[in-house]
């Protein structure tokens with residue numbers, strides 16, 4: 065079955081897994097876990113031991129895994145060799161360039177791990193390409209459709225937009241995978257979100273996922289797969305799709321996933337990658353729930369403090385004064401996000417009225433911004449443009465908030481204190497909304513500047 069399914073980068077028909085006619089079909093998530101565990105079929109609730117294809121560690125996760133290794137060593141476990149160093153890739157992203165001694169120490173520890181274990185795919189700040197892991201996974205084609213991909217970060221779910229089973233795991237689980245190449249998974253139930261129609265100008269993937277989070281709640285998909293399908297998905301650029309899967313974990317999801325379409329396959333072809341299974345869900349797959357959305361009617365959204373699921377239409381808070389507009393992170397610091405924000409600034413052609421912090425998520429984004437004149441657009445608007453890092457998204461550095469400050473941010477979490485002082489307040493919004501709000505110093509509908517009907 066495995067060789068049938070690994071049929072090159074072609075879109076495989078629904079029933080390629082050869083399940084008996086009487087069986088229910090499978091979801092894409094079930095198919096990937098079946099392939100990885102060498103089974104003909106799996107169903108939600110099954111516990112499987114699945115081979116993991118790729119593992120990511122960053123400058124917060126790798127030191128945590130190192131600690132687990134030391135603990136195992138003290139109990140007599142041999143941690144001198146890994147199952148397959150080639151399955152691992154690492155990047156420095158959360159606290160780089162290091163803002164404090166502890167972060168600097170973590171970076172040194174990563175260097176040591178890379179040397180000791182022979183980890184070759186290592187993206188280091190100050191030595192060329194590096195950046196926020198989830199953007200880098202896409203840009204450098206580090207994860208392929210159909211793979212089981214695990215990272216030391218909860219937003220590893222982002223890569224599900226490209227058709228992988230992608231999920232975050234804790235240090236102990238990742239340590240186990242590094243030593244054994246596999247782990248156990250309970251096959252999640254799936255909620256299907258059918259996205260129909262096209263987003264209007266000024267409305268982005270971020271608005272889609274905030275709407276959905278508002279509808280299902282912060283625990284609306286606990287340990288479930290959130291699958292997105294429909295012509296609305298196909299109409300979205302890949303980087304905007306990634307914003308949608310990125311925030312599935314904010315509803316508690318195990319993974320977010322979209323079946324790879326021609327756009328995905330073409331993307332990988334350009335990167336010189338093929339030979340992966342482009343799986344999709346069967347028509348008779350079993351879903352826990354199905355939700356329909358008409359993207360053509362979606363309004364710009366925000367998530368009010370202090371939960372990503374505390375969603376409201378932007379109109380509810382329009383005009384609210386902000387102290388900072390933050391454009392960055394794996395959610396809102398991708399190239400597409402920068403382009404959408406810059407479009408608003410170009411159109412307005414004036415300075416921001418509030419502090420405006422722009423942090424491209426990777427060096428690839430940064431270089432493209434430089435080449436295409438986007439850096440000038442942001443600088444001309446008065447923004448400070450920082451080097452690639454997670455930065456203020458996690459309250460680390462590069463624009464953290466002071467007491468009672470209010471920010472509008474393209475990031476994914478607005479828990480108390482997430483971006484700085486515990487009394488600060490964060491409104492999550494799309495990159496377009498962040499740019500429009502920076503210009504006005506107040507939460508602003510980007511369509512006011514773009515001139516669309518709102």
Ligand SMILES: CC(C)[C@H](C(=O)O)[C@@H](O)C(=O)O
Nearest residue numbers: 124158216217218219232458
């Ligand atoms: C530091 C890291 C483990 C964490 C995560 O798991 O997501 C961070 O990236 C976040 O966004 O909160």
Ligand code: SF4
Nearest residue numbers: 196393394454457458
């Ligand atoms: S940018 Fe923010 S959400 Fe993304 S990995 Fe970094 S800290 Fe986490």
